[in-house]
Amino acid sequence: MTTTIPEQPSPQGAPKGTALLEAKGVIMRFGGLTAVRDVSLTVGSGEIVGLIGPNGAGKTTFFNCLTGLYVPTEGTVSYRGTVLPPKPHLVTQAGIARTFQNIRLFANMTVLENVLVGRHTRTREGLLSALIRGPGYHRAEARSRERAMELLAFTGLAGKAEHLARNLPYGEQRKLEIARALASEPGLLLLDEPTAGMNPQETRATEELVFAIRDQGIAVLVIEHDMRFIFNLCDRVAVLVQGEKLVEGTSDVVQSDERVIAAYLGEPFEGAPADEAEERENDR
Ligand SMILES: Nc1ncnc2c1ncn2[C@@H]1O[C@H](COP(=O)(O)OP(=O)(O)OP(=O)(O)O)[C@@H](O)[C@H]1O
Ligand SMILES: [Mg+2]
Helix, strand or coil: CCCCCCCCCCCCCCCCCCEEEEEEEEEEEECCEEEEEEEEEEEECCCEEEEECCCCCCHHHHHHHHCCCCCCCEEEEEECCEECCCCHHHHHHHCEEECCCCCCCCCCCEHHHHHHHHHHHHCCCCHHHHHHCCHHHHHHHHHHHHHHHHHHHHCCCHHHCCCEHHHCCHHHHHHHHHHHHHCCCCCEEEEECCCCCCCHHHHHHHHHHHHHHHHCCCEEEEECCCHHHHHHHCCEEEEEECCEEEEEECHHHHHCCHHHHHHCCCCCCCCCCHHHHHHHHHHC
């Protein structure tokens, strides 16, 4: 894996540690069900923040509220101090990119074409220019391809540029989702279960990739069920249980919090006390 992304994410300039994303009092109701209950969360520049919680806790719903897929019932989401309109393309334009828990690639397009689609929000060439196909169009097109190839190299997919997305093994499809998200040149990347279905080696490689992304100046908010991955990676971790934020803190604090261990009973994770694990076994 290469470790350079020559082009920096835009917009630039937030010093490390300042608030990039600020979600305040987010509530999401579906009829009688409240999936997200008054959740506030901040992600600072330069940070990797984890979002964990049992199945159905509201993690993906919260991501959908952050990215404009859902209009929260209450609450606001700000990015770099400006409240975001709940429209996915405007959120992407503002500088937030995401991947999906259920991979959403264009299966019959090539790997390179998938990344070029992700780049779309950052190219200034309009419809007229595309129709005329003048020099401006060709320059922009060449630059887009060059940038897409850089991102494929960065994510370890350069050799697969011309393969159809649907022919990639599962782990590489997840990497391609990340490359496509990076193509919009985000300042913040949201990853929804990036290692789901991966083997341990692929998971380790993804961990390195997320560190490399952060080192390029892109903050990361990541949902994962793999606790080892989360606690290795994250500066801060927030725990959602039944739509509510139960705990938030450093990996050390969160790992040893009894409420968190209790919330995960039935879903053992590395670091859980052995006697608790045994109790679980006995209960079965
Ligand atoms: N569009 C929707 N309409 C109605 N209910 C929904 C909708 N989306 C999510 N929910 C419900 O909201 C709750 C939270 O679901 P969500 O997918 O956010 O959980 P999650 O924490 O991401 O779980 P997992 O770890 O399994 O991915 C669930 O009860 C789910 O059924
Ligand atoms: Mg989910």
